[in-house]
Amino acid sequence: MTRRQALKSTALAAAGLAVVGNTLPAQAQAQQPAPPTGPFTLPPLPYAPNALEPHIDAQTMSLHHDKHHQAYVNNLNIALKDHPDLQKMTVEDLLRKLDTLPEAIRTAVRNNAGGHANHTMFWKIMAAPGKGGGGNPSGELANAIFADLGGVDKLKTAFNEAGTKVFGSGWVFVAVDPKENHKLKLVSKPNQDSVLTDGMVPLFGNDVWEHAYYLKYQNKRADYLTAWWNVLAWDAVAARYSGIKAGKVTL
Ligand code: MN3
Numbered sequence: 305m306t307r308r309q310a311l312k313s314t315a316l317a318a319a320g321l322a323v324v325g326n327t328l329p330a331q332a333q334a335q336q337p338a339p340p341t342g343p344f345t346l347p348p349l350p351y352a353p354n355a356l357e358p359h360i361d362a363q364t365m366s367l368h369h370d371k372h373h374q375a376y377v378n379n380l381n382i383a384l385k386d387h388p389d390l391q392k393m394t395v396e397d398l399l400r401k402l403d404t405l406p407e408a409i410r411t412a413v414r415n416n417a418g419g420h421a422n423h424t425m426f427w428k429i430m431a432a433p434g435k436g437g438g439g440n441p442s443g444e445l446a447n448a449i450f451a452d453l454g455g456v457d458k459l460k461t462a463f464n465e466a467g468t469k470v471f472g473s474g475w476v477f478v479a480v481d482p483k484e485n486h487k488l489k490l491v492s493k494p495n496q497d498s499v500l501t502d503g504m505v506p507l508f509g510n511d512v513w514e515h516a517y518y519l520k521y522q523n524k525r526a527d528y529l530t531a532w533w534n535v536l537a538w539d540a541v542a543a544r545y546s547g548i549k550a551g552k553v554t555l
Pocket of ligand 1: 368372423511513515516
């Protein structure tokens with residue numbers, strides 16, 4: 305094999321292409337059945353993968369949405385495949401009622417329904433810089449941020465600090481708490497844990513898993529956290545805030 309052929313073969317294998325698929329024993333192939341196609345499905349990315357450049361690069365967006373989010377969806381469907389009753393529930397209800405689920409699947413649902421919910425929210429609250437992304441909140445949302453979180457500058461500082469302090473993988477959220485008159489709360493979570501499990505609704509949040517930033521920012525998570533505000537879509541967040549308070553937006 306020439307070096308060129310070897311490189312090509314390695315690249316194909318890395319891309320998951322079944323270059324040797326036909327030579328695998330039938331049993332080995334049967335060990336990896338296609339995941340169930342439902343009930344949960346991957347929502348499309350609401351903009352092009354390069355829309356958030358230069359703050360989030362296109363390759364990161366494609367891998368993050370097409371591979372990572374898809375994997376949470378697939379693994380949630382696998383976890384529920386023998387539970388037709390749970391397949392009828394919304395992802396929000398699965399997370400709200402996590403401690404009532406069968407123990408055998410509870411961790412898988414916590415991780416994968418959490419991953420599905422967190423990323424579904426994440427794509428919706430970002431927009432291209434200067435085209436919805438960046439700037440500052442206004443109106444009712446700005447007033448609530450001032451009252452509950454000390455204002456937008458204070459929020460950004462506290463949010464970025466919370467993001468740098470997440471050990472390993474996790475998220476930072478601003479959540480709405482219906483139990484406390486829709487108060488806004490800054491909450492960080494490990495892994496794919498959801499604020500829905502605490503009876504709150506995510507208003508917006510940032511993903512600080514390395515898969516969200518490592519290709520561009522490497523070890524500099526703080527730089528990613530700072531740059532990310534340039535793609536936060538405050539108008540979309542304001543619409544979510546009204547919707548959450550009216551009980552119309554649940555995720
Ligand atoms: Mn992620």
